[in-house]
Amino acid sequence: MDTTITLHVDGAEHTLTVDTRTTLLDALRDRLGVTSPKKGCDHGQCGSCTVLLGDRRILACLALAVAHDGARVTTAAGLAPDGELHPLARAMVDHDGFQCGYCTPGQVCSAVGMLAEAEAGWPSHATRDLTAATELDDAEIRERMSGNLCRCGAYPNIVAAIREVSR
Amino acid sequence: MRPFEYTRPARAAEAVAAVTADPGARYLAGGTNLVDHLKLGLTAPTALVDVRDALDDTVRTLADGGTSIGAGVPNSDLAAHPEIRRRYPVLSAALLAGASGQLRNMATTGGNLLQRTRCVYFQDVTTPCNKREPGSGCSALEGHGRDNAVLGASEFCVATHPSDMAVALCALDARVRVLGPDGERTIPVNGFHRLPGATPERDTVLSHGELVTAVELPPPVPGARSTYRKVRERASYAFALVSVAALVQVRDSQFVDARIAFGGLAHAPWRARRAEEVLRGRPVTEESFQVAADAELAEARTGRDNSYKVPLTVNTLASVLRELTEEDR
Incomplete structure (x- = not known):
């Protein structure tokens, strides 16, 4: 219909x-x-x-x-409206955060959304004190990005890229 | 996927009238479970009634000090809500243990409660399944059985309810507000989900047309400590093998009260009344933890692949109680 x-x-x-x-x-x-x-x-x-x-x-x-x-x-x-890479996409290139690249657009959108969530003070499963301010360490980044799989296994570099942009 | 009509009424009463009038109609909220099941061919509604405009999406404090959660509140917003984090941390923790960031942003409170109790065979239309096709048989009984229920299952169905949120709501003694063609009613969340019996096609006690409009939490129990523990095969984004939501009150190294609910063990979130009964008035000791956990699991029935769930559950509950009473021993 x-x-x-x-x-x-x-x-x-x-x-x-x-x-x-x-x-x-x-x-x-x-x-x-x-x-x-x-x-x-x-x-x-x-x-x-x-x-x-x-x-x-x-x-x-x-x-x-x-x-x-x-x-x-x-x-x-x-x-990247004018061909200028978003800082997160730039960091993915700089940190070699992909191999085949198929998951990358999803990783980039997810990371941008995730950083906004962390900025708003949302906790995650990796957050020890639910009432404290959020510190995006590697464990937090991994947990918050767990909905994005990378079958090439570029996870350490994806985390590094996100870590750089989060600071 | 079969063709369906799509409507999006502005008010809950209109939505209820639309679904009540059409046996083939289903409610749609976040869609994270329903859209997947449409694709898999598990359900073929003739009409979807989108309730996202019709549902309350606010968290409000009630006159008695409790909290009302609109059925349209997304899981992520509920988990991050300052009052929920401060007053009902077990609920925030349970929500954050479930699904992924993207799914929590889409899924609603009402939809989380109403996600299907399921197993891999329910989701595979090429296999018999009493839940999907009543009377066709249960493939999980003799098949891949690692996830099968160990409590309250029947010869007709051994699927488990996958929600984390609902487990915490059971430990919190939440109430589910429902609007139906004959008006409103309130259902205790302990009893909202059904055990399978001979009719596993029904996951909840709701009738066709009834719409979950809110979840109400009683005021927090003063002095209670709580936690949510989820055991799964990977660190994140997986269903529970077993999960535990627990609230305890301790005075003078004795349990005054305990409220415990399990996920991953049954067709419904499993309130551990026997373990609670054992703990009340008992000293805070390792022996008490063990006796309580053993009492709850005494009637567990296991198959070829899922016997691990019994010691896993006993050990997980003991560990949770140990953590919650660290200062009392």
Whole structure:
């Protein structure tokens, strides 16, 4: 059943008609040609489809497009609007934070969302004192990024990249 | 995935009316469980009624000093809420032990409670499963059984409820507020989720059309210490093999009260009433921890692959009680 929706993606407004079954990820990739978010597992287990919905990191594969009419979506590509890399993406290059690169756009969006969460004082499973201020040490970064898998195993360098930007 | 209609009413009563009127309709909130299950073909609703505009998404203090959590509050916001962290740290800790940052940002309080009790066979439409297809049989009984329930299971289903949040809510004696076609009712969270019996297709006591609108917490127990411990196969982003939410009150090196709930052991979060009964009035000793844990697990039934859960649970509960009473021994 078709529905017409509007999405604001990486600063551009798109009006499109989608079947209600279409996920946000498929709408972005297949309908709008925004291929920065990747389809890994398509079941919410790998994080490669992570985008920012407003300022919050979410999984585009488990979001129905029809349920996000009017939403503002930022993908990793949108974090580098004029070809100038976002500091987090720059740090991923500097620290060799990837090999094949398939998970990288999701890692970058997730890390940007995660740093905003930490900035807002949100605790994590690695936080010992839930009422104290948040210090982003490596254990915190690893825990907060656990929803993003990297099958090349670039984790130590991903953590190093995020650590650099968090300071 | 079968075609479905999508609507997004502004008010809870409209949503309830829409789902009540259509046997094929389902509520949609964060979608983290439902959208996955649509893709897997486990459910084929003809209409989705999106309740994110209709649900309360605020955390409020109640007149009795308790707290009301709107069913639309995302898991991440609830875990980070200053009042929850300060007054109900076991709930924050449980939420933070579950899922991933992205999923917690999407998933709601009501949706977390209503995620399906499940096992790998429930999620695989090529295999028999009484929960998915009543009467077809249980593949987990003779199959991959490491995650199977050890308490309260039946010959029809051995799946476990995966929520961390719900385990903490059980230890906190939370109440679930529900709006249905005949008005509102309140259900104690201990009793909200069902054991499988002969009808494992039903995870909760809700009827079709009933909508969770809020979760209410009683005022914090003065002087109680609490914690949430989750044991799993990797450090993060995995379901519990066993988890424990515990609150204890101790005076003069004796347990005054204890409230204990387990995750990972049963079709529902498992309130450990027997262990609590054993602990009340007993001295804070290693022997008490052991006797309490053994009492709760006395009726555990294990299969080929999941017998490890019994000693794991006994040891985890003892360890949690040891941690909570460190200053009392």
